[in-house]
Amino acid sequence: MVPLSYYLVLSGILFACGVTGFLIKRNIITVFMSIELMLNGVNLSFVAFAAQWHALSGQVFVFFVMVVAAAEATVGLAIIIAVYRTRETLNVDRINLLKL
Amino acid sequence: MTPNLNLWLIPVLPLVGASINGLFGKRFSRQTVLAIALGFCGAAFVMALWIAAQFSSLALPHVENLASWIRAGDFQVDFAFYLDQLSLVMLLVVTGVGLLIHIYAVGYMWEEGGFYRFFCYLNLFMFFMLTLVLASNYLLMFVGWEGVGLASYLLVGFWFTKDSAASAGKKAFIVNRIGDFGFLIALFLMIKHFGSLNFAQVFRIVGEMPAETAGAGLLTAIGLLLMVGAAGKSAQLPLYVWLPDAMEGPTPVSALIHAATMVTAGVYMVARSHVVFDRAPQALMVVAIIGTLTALFAATIGICQTDIKKVLAYSTISQLGYMFMACGVAAYSAGIFHLMTHAFFKGLLFLAAGSVIHAVGGEQDMRKMGGLRHYIPWTFWTMTAATFAIAGFPPFAGFFSKDAILWKAFSSPYGSWVYWAIGVFTAFLTSFYMFRLWFLTFFGEYRGEAEAGHGNDHLQVVGGSRAGAPAPLEHGHDGIHESPKIMLIPLVILAVLSVCGGWIGAERFDKFLSPALHAGVTAYSSDEVAAATPAPEPKEDGGSEGLLTGISVLAAASGLFLAWLLYQRRPQLPQEIAHALGGFYEAVVHKYYVDEIYAAVFVKPLIDGSTRILWQGVDRDVIDATLDNSAEGAREVSDAMRHMQSGNLRTYAGWIAAGAAVVIAYMVWTGTR
Amino acid sequence: MLHLLVFSVFGLICVAGAINLLVQRHPINSALSLVVVMGSLAVEYLLLGAEFVAAVQVIVYAGAIMVLFVFVIMLLNAGVEERSKGSRVAMLFGVPGVLIGTVLVAWVLLARSGTGNVAVGALPGPPKVIGWLLFHDFLLPFEVTSVLVLIAIMGAVVLASHPGSKQPDKREG
Numbered sequence: 001m002v003p004l005s006y007y008l009v010l011s012g013i014l015f016a017c018g019v020t021g022f023l024i025k026r027n028i029i030t031v032f033m034s035i036e037l038m039l040n041g042v043n044l045s046f047v048a049f050a051a052q053w054h055a056l057s058g059q060v061f062v063f064f065v066m067v068v069a070a071a072e073a074t075v076g077l078a079i080i081i082a083v084y085r086t087r088e089t090l091n092v093d094r095i096n097l098l099k100l
Numbered sequence: 101m102t103p104n105l106n107l108w109l110i111p112v113l114p115l116v117g118a119s120i121n122g123l124f125g126k127r128f129s130r131q132t133v134l135a136i137a138l139g140f141c142g143a144a145f146v147m148a149l150w151i152a153a154q155f156s157s158l159a160l161p162h163v164e165n166l167a168s169w170i171r172a173g174d175f176q177v178d179f180a181f182y183l184d185q186l187s188l189v190m191l192l193v194v195t196g197v198g199l200l201i202h203i204y205a206v207g208y209m210w211e212e213g214g215f216y217r218f219f220c221y222l223n224l225f226m227f228f229m230l231t232l233v234l235a236s237n238y239l240l241m242f243v244g245w246e247g248v249g250l251a252s253y254l255l256v257g258f259w260f261t262k263d264s265a266a267s268a269g270k271k272a273f274i275v276n277r278i279g280d281f282g283f284l285i286a287l288f289l290m291i292k293h294f295g296s297l298n299f300a301q302v303f304r305i306v307g308e309m310p311a312e313t314a315g316a317g318l319l320t321a322i323g324l325l326l327m328v329g330a331a332g333k334s335a336q337l338p339l340y341v342w343l344p345d346a347m348e349g350p351t352p353v354s355a356l357i358h359a360a361t362m363v364t365a366g367v368y369m370v371a372r373s374h375v376v377f378d379r380a381p382q383a384l385m386v387v388a389i390i391g392t393l394t395a396l397f398a399a400t401i402g403i404c405q406t407d408i409k410k411v412l413a414y415s416t417i418s419q420l421g422y423m424f425m426a427c428g429v430a431a432y433s434a435g436i437f438h439l440m441t442h443a444f445f446k447g448l449l450f451l452a453a454g455s456v457i458h459a460v461g462g463e464q465d466m467r468k469m470g471g472l473r474h475y476i477p478w479t480f481w482t483m484t485a486a487t488f489a490i491a492g493f494p495p496f497a498g499f500f501s502k503d504a505i506l507w508k509a510f511s512s513p514y515g516s517w518v519y520w521a522i523g524v525f526t527a528f529l530t531s532f533y534m535f536r537l538w539f540l541t542f543f544g545e546y547r548g549e550a551e552a553g554h555g556n557d558h559l560q561v562v563g564g565s566r567a568g569a570p571a572p573l574e575h576g577h578d579g580i581h582e583s584p585k586i587m588l589i590p591l592v593i594l595a596v597l598s599v600c601g602g603w604i605g606a607e608r609f610d611k612f613l614s615p616a617l618h619a620g621v622t623a624y625s626s627d628e629v630a631a632a633t634p635a636p637e638p639k640e641d642g643g644s645e646g647l648l649t650g651i652s653v654l655a656a657a658s659g660l661f662l663a664w665l666l667y668q669r670r671p672q673l674p675q676e677i678a679h680a681l682g683g684f685y686e687a688v689v690h691k692y693y694v695d696e697i698y699a700a701v702f703v704k705p706l707i708d709g710s711t712r713i714l715w716q717g718v719d720r721d722v723i724d725a726t727l728d729n730s731a732e733g734a735r736e737v738s739d740a741m742r743h744m745q746s747g748n749l750r751t752y753a754g755w756i757a758a759g760a761a762v763v764i765a766y767m768v769w770t771g772t773r
Numbered sequence: 774m775l776h777l778l779v780f781s782v783f784g785l786i787c788v789a790g791a792i793n794l795l796v797q798r799h800p801i802n803s804a805l806s807l808v809v810v811m812g813s814l815a816v817e818y819l820l821l822g823a824e825f826v827a828a829v830q831v832i833v834y835a836g837a838i839m840v841l842f843v844f845v846i847m848l849l850n851a852g853v854e855e856r857s858k859g860s861r862v863a864m865l866f867g868v869p870g871v872l873i874g875t876v877l878v879a880w881v882l883l884a885r886s887g888t889g890n891v892a893v894g895a896l897p898g899p900p901k902v903i904g905w906l907l908f909h910d911f912l913l914p915f916e917v918t919s920v921l922v923l924i925a926i927m928g929a930v931v932l933a934s935h936p937g938s939k940q941p942d943k944r945e946g
Binding site for chain 1 (some may be wrong): 826
C-alpha cells in the first residue's frame with residue numbers, strides 16, 4: 001500500500017526535472033524532450049488519482065494526452081527542422097528573432 | 101399706470117448700428133457706414149428728446165423691465181431700465197454730445213483706414229454708456245461700466261500698429277480694472293447685506309439705516325469701495341494715470357470718451373448712490389478729499405505740459421476732481437450740473453484742438469504753433485468760447501457750475517473753507533493753463549513748419565510722424581487751413597451750449613434734480629429739500645455767496661492776466677521762472693514722476709514676480725517639468741522594461757517558472773493559514 | 774511491502790533517468806535517458822493497474838515518439854551542446870523558482886495530505902472497459918483527436934518538406 005502522495009511527489013519531481021531541463025538546456029531538441037518529460041510526469045499523477053478514486057476517466061484522459069503529445073511532437077519537430085534549415089543552428093539562444 | 105416708453109431701444113439702437121457696421125462695414129462705402137452710424141445714434145438722441153418732451157407726465161422713477169436675467173433663490177437681477185431726472189440729464193448729455201461728436205468724427209476720420217471699425221466702436225460705446233446711464237440695478241450698470249472700458253480700450257488703441265497706442269489702450273483698461281475691483285467688492289457687500297442690487301430695493305433698505313456718524317461701518321465700506329471704482333473710471337488719484345496716455349486715440353475719442361461721457365460715469369454713479377453716501381460721512385469726506393486733491397494736482401501738472409491734448413487731458417482730470425469735490429460735500433446736483441457744462445466746453449475744447457491739429461498738419465506741440473487765429477477763425481472763436489467757459493468767466497456756462505460747486509464746498513455741512521480755498525486756487529490755475537494754451541496756440545508768431553502738405557495726426561500704415569514732415573495726401577491742401585464744415589458745425593453748436601448752457605442756473609437745476617437726489621435723505625436737513633435758494637446755514641447767507649463768487653471770478657481773471665503776461669507780453673519770462681524753480685519745475689514737467697513710480701513699485705515687481713515665480717517657477721519648473729518628467733519617466737520605465745522582451749526562450753520560461761512558483765507559494769500560504 | 778519496494782526502485786530509476794537527461798550534453802544520450810524514464814513509468818502504471826496505459830506508453834511514447842526524436846537528432850546531425858551565453862533570468866529566477874515550487878508542493882503533499890493509500894492494481898484492468906468508455910462517453914474527443922493527428926501529420930509534412938522541392942511548385946502555380 002503506497003500512499004498516493006508518493007506517486008504525486010514522484011510526478012512532481014519528474015515535472016520539476018522537465019522544467020529545469022527546459023530552462024537549462026541549450027539544444028532545442030533536448031528542450032523538447034524536457035517537455036515530453038513534463039507530460040509524462042503529469043500522466044503519472046492522472047493515473048494515480050484515477051486509481052485512488054476508481055475513476056476510469058483518468059486513464060482515458062492519459063490516453064488522450066499521449067495522443068496529443070504525439071501530434072505535438074510531430075509538428076514541433078517539423079518546425080525544428082524548418083528552423084534549422086534557415087538558421088543553421090540548434091542553439092536556443094541563437095533563435096531569438098521573430099523574423100526569419 | 102406707466103406707459104411703456106420702450107426705454108430699451110435707446111441703448112439698443114446704437115448697438116444695432118455697431119453690429120451692422122462691425123459685421124458688414126468692410127464692404128460698405130464710407131457714406132453707408134456713416135449713414136448707419138449717425139442714423140442709429142441720432143435715433144437714440146431723438147428718442148431721448150421725445151422722452152424729455154413727455155417727461156412731466158411720467159410718474160417717477162419710471163422703471164421698465166425688459167427681461168429677467170438672474171434668478172438665484174431670493175436674489176434677482178433683471179434687464180430693467182430706470183428713468184428719473186438724473187438719468188434724463190445724463191441721457192440727453194450722452195446722446196446729444198455723442199451725436200455731435202459722431203458728426204465731427206465723420207470729417208476727422210474721413211481719410212483714415214478702418215473707417216467702419218471706428219464707427220462700429222463709437223456706436224458700441226454709445227450702447228454701453230446708455231446702458232450704464234439707464235440701468236435700474238447695479239449689475240446692469242456694471243455691465244455698462246465694463247463695456248465702456250472695453251470701448252475705450254478699443255478706441256484708444258485704434259491705431260494698434262503703433263506701440264504707444266496699443267500700450268495706452270492696455271493701460272487704460274488695466275487701471276480701470278483695478279477700480280472695477282473695488283466696485284465689485286461693493287456689489288458683493290450689497291448682495292450680502294441687502295440681498296439685492298436693484299436701485300429701488302437697495303435705496304429703500306439703506307434709507308432705513310441710520311447715518312454712520314459714530315464710525316466706519318458697512319455703508320462707509322460700500323461708499324469707499326464705490327469711490328475706488330469711480331476713481332478708476334473717472335481718473336482720480338491715484339488711478340488717473342491712464343487718461344493722459346489715452347490721448348493716443350483719435351481726437352473725437354478723446355472728446356467723447358475722455359471728456360464728456362465715460363469719465364463722468366464715476367460721478368454719475370456716486371450721485372446715483374447718494375443714499376449710501378449721505379449716511380456715510382467718512383466716505384463722503386474721502387470723496388471730497390480725493391476730488392479736491394486731484395483737481396489741484398492735475399492742474400499743477402497741466403500748466404507745464406506742451407502737448408495740446410495732454411493739457412486738455414489734465415484739465416479733464418482736474419475738472420472731474422471738481423465734480424467729486426461737489427459730490428463729496430453732498431452737493432450732488434452741483435456736481436451733475438458741472439458734468440453737463442463740462443461735457444459742452446470740454447468736448448468743444450477737444451474737438452477744436454482736433455481741428456487745430458488737423459490744420460497744422462498733425463503737430464500737437466504748442467510750442468510749434470502760434471498765431472493761428474488768422475488762419476482758422478471758426479476754430480479760434482469756438483475755442484475761445486470754451487476757454488472762457490472753463491475758466492469760469494460769467495456769463496459762460498462754466499461760471500455757473502463751478503461757482504455752485506465752490507459755494508457748496510464752502511457752505512455745505514460737509515464742506516469746509518479748505519476745500520473752497522483749494523478750489524479757488526485750482527480755478528486760478530485752470531484759468532492760467534487754459535489761457536496759456538489759448539495764447540500759445542492762437543497768438544504770436546507761427547513757430548511751426550506746416551506750410552506745404554496736409555497731414556493729420558493720424559498714421560499712415562508705415563509709421564507716420566507727428567513732428568513736422570507729414571506725407572502729402574491725394575487731395576493735397578496747402579498750408580494751414582480751416583477744417584471742413586462737417587467738423588465745424590458741431591464746434592459751433594457746442595460753442596453755443598458753452599455759452600448758454602449754464603443759464604438754467606444752479607438753483608433751478610438743483611430743484612429739477614432734487615426728487616432724484618434728495619429722496620430718502622435723512623442726514624440732510626429738510627430745508628435743503630424745501631428751499632429753492634441755498635438754505636440758511638450755520639455759515640454765511642447770500643451776501644457771502646456773492647463775495648465768494650467775486651473771489652472766484654477774480655481768480656479766473658488773474659489767471660488770464662498771468663497767462664497774458666507770460667506768454668504774450670514777456671515770452672522770455674517762463675524760461676526764467678522755470679530755471680529759478682529748478683528741480684521742482686523738473687518734477688512737475690515730468691508729471692511728478694508718478695508713472696515712473698508706479699512702474700517701479702507696482703508694474704516692475706508684478707512683471708518680475710510673474711516672470712520668476714509664475715512663468716519660470718510654476719509654469720516651467722512645475723507644470724512643464726511634471727509633464728516632461730512624467731514623459732521622461734515613462735520612457736525610462738519602458739526602456740527598462742524593454743529588456744524583458746529579449747526574444748530568448750529561456751528567459752520567458754524562467755519568468756513563467758518563477759511566476760508559477762509565486763502562485764504556488766501563495767496558494768500554499770493561504771491554504772495552510 | 775513489496776509494492777513499496779517495487780515502487781521505490783522504479784521511481785528511483787525514473788528520477789535517475791530524468792537527471793541524466795539534464796546532465797548529458799549530447800542530445801542522443803538525453804533521448805535514451807528519456808526512454809529509460811518512460812519504461813520505468815510504464816512499470817509504475819502497471820503497479821497501479823493501468824495495463825492498457827502502460828502498454829500504450831511503451832508502444833506509442835517510447836516506441837514511436839522517442840524514435841521520432843532519435844530520427845530527427847540523426848537527421849539534423851545534432852552534436853554536442855555548445856556553450857553559449859545563457860539566460861540570466863532563467864538561472865536566477867527560473868530554476869530556484871521551480872525548486873521552491875516543487876519543494877512546497879512536496880511538503881504539502883507529504884506532510885499534510887489526507888489522501889489515502891493506493892492498492893496494487895487498484896484500477897480495473899481489461900482494455901475492454903477502456904474501449905467501452907472511449908466509444909461511448911468519450912466518443913467526441915476520440916474522433917476529434919483522430920482529426921487532430923491527421924492535421925498534425927499534414928502539418929509536419931508541409932513544414933518539413935524541402936524548400937527546394939516546394940519552390941518550383943510556387944513558380945508554376
